[in-house]
Amino acid sequence: MQDIELQQLWKSYDQKLQEQLVFNRQNASDITKMKVKSELTAMRPIKLFTVLAGILWILFLDILVINLFPVGNAYFLISAGFISLVNKIAVGIYLYQLVLISVVNINAPVMSTQKKIAGLVTSTLWVTRILMLQLPFWTTFFLSSAWIGSANPLFWIIQVSITVAFAGASIWLFINIRYENRDKRWFKFLFGSYEWTPIMKAQEMLVQIKDYEEETL
Known part of the structure; x- marks a missing residue:
């Protein structure tokens, strides 16, 4: 009789333990989801500022081009x-990113959120490459034309060298700004922490959420 009671007590304890584990995993998943949303939301102010500054910069350039066109x-x-x-293309991409951030639903399936994060990663790489x-x-x-016509050889040497160097740098960066190079020092320096780090953190936390959900099943 005692053996049966002990077995029942053990089963009851084991069941409660399993329920507690499931509860803890669910709580951990919910907390991590909120952290993901927080990381993405934190990116919104800087992107909004970039869009506004970009629009003002574009307007300034276009006004100059229009006014100086007759010259x-x-x-x-x-x-x-x-x-x-x-810069117009860049502003368009930043607007797309703001839309992506605003439509992220932490209660949606992980796969759906991962696709939106992937869109942020890809667009962040592309906007930097294009810029x-x-x-x-x-x-x-x-x-x-007047300046070039009267320029001496030293001017040409300096001017061509600088232009070629900048052109080479732009082509090299356009080719090498890729996700595979994210751990390299120059990549981290170029992207800084305010734009790239939150995306990477959100991506890592989504993997944790997926693991929690798989363990709960």
Whole structure:
């Protein structure tokens, strides 16, 4: 009789223990979901500021291009026009990211949230790659036909060297800014912590949530 009672007590204890483990995992999953949302929400102010600053910068460049177009300074018009175009694309991508952040639902399936995080990762890489393409045009916007016509060989050597160096850097960065290089020092320096780190933290926490849910099943 005592053996039967002991077995029942043991089964009851084991059942309560399992229920407690499931409860703890569920709580851990819920807390982690809130952390994911917090990490993503923290990115919104800086992205919103970037969009507003980008719009003002684009307006400034476009006004300059329109007003100086009759002057016919091709070097400035082409350089400023390309810089403006690149920044317009960047602002569009940042707006897309703001939409992604706003539609993230922490109660949605993990796979759905992971897709949105993947969209943030991909768009962050692409917006940085695209912005790098404007680098060489910052070395040519101030040139003019009259200045070039009267320039001495030393000017040409310095100007061409700087422009080629910036062009080479922009191409190298465009090619090498990839997810596979995220642990490299230059990559971390380029992206900083305010934009890239929250995405990586959210990505890691989503893996934890998925593990919690699988253990609960």
